[in-house]
Amino acid sequence: MSRTVLVIVGPTGVGKTGVSLELAKRLDCEVISADSRQVYKYMNIGTAKPTREELAAVPHHFIDIKLPDQRYSAGEFGDEARACVADIFSRGKQPVVVGGSGLYIRGLVDGFSGHRIADENVKAALQDELRQRGIATLYARLQAVDAETAANLNRTDTQRILRALEVFEITGTPLSEYLKKTPAPAEFESIFFGLTMPRVELYKRITQRVDTMISAGLVEEVRVLEEMG
Structure with missing residues (x-):
């Protein structure tokens, strides 16, 4: 199994x-944790991080590497x-x-190129911002993060401005940089293992997990994070 990465995927609570x-x-x-929330410190209960004993027993990577207010993109991961x-x-x-975030796993296994990057949640958030603040504000933001792309777009080209911002929000890299290169292929093979179980049983496990989180102090954890700003 030399140079083959094992990738375990599945829904929340399935037992990855x-x-x-x-x-x-x-x-x-x-x-290698491919969870986009477990990278952040102080989010232990709500993200269901491995316990201290589990972390001590097996080396884990990409857990507690960022503060809550620090940006970390799928491209960086x-x-x-x-x-x-x-x-x-x-x-x-x-x-x-172990994942986690599909975008994180894609970034590891496939790499990113500008035309393949998409996230419906990011797209929806940008659409909301467009409605609330207008295209001029979004264009100004694009100028700040990707001046080269902004210079090549009409200030009212809503579709392309949103697309360029979407790429940057997901990956942390300007679209103009992606258009200059193609992603390097991974220097390893990947074998995916998808875990599943009957939906009724899975929902029961998720409900039990939430109850356990609340008992373990989830509300207080959220309160502390709010106080941190």
């Missing part, structure tokens, strides 16, 4: 963490996770990716 820990015992693995995979292989270990 447990499977990854069991694999780690058998295959001498290190876990993809680049850094590829470097992490190479490092794990160099030490004779087996990388296991």
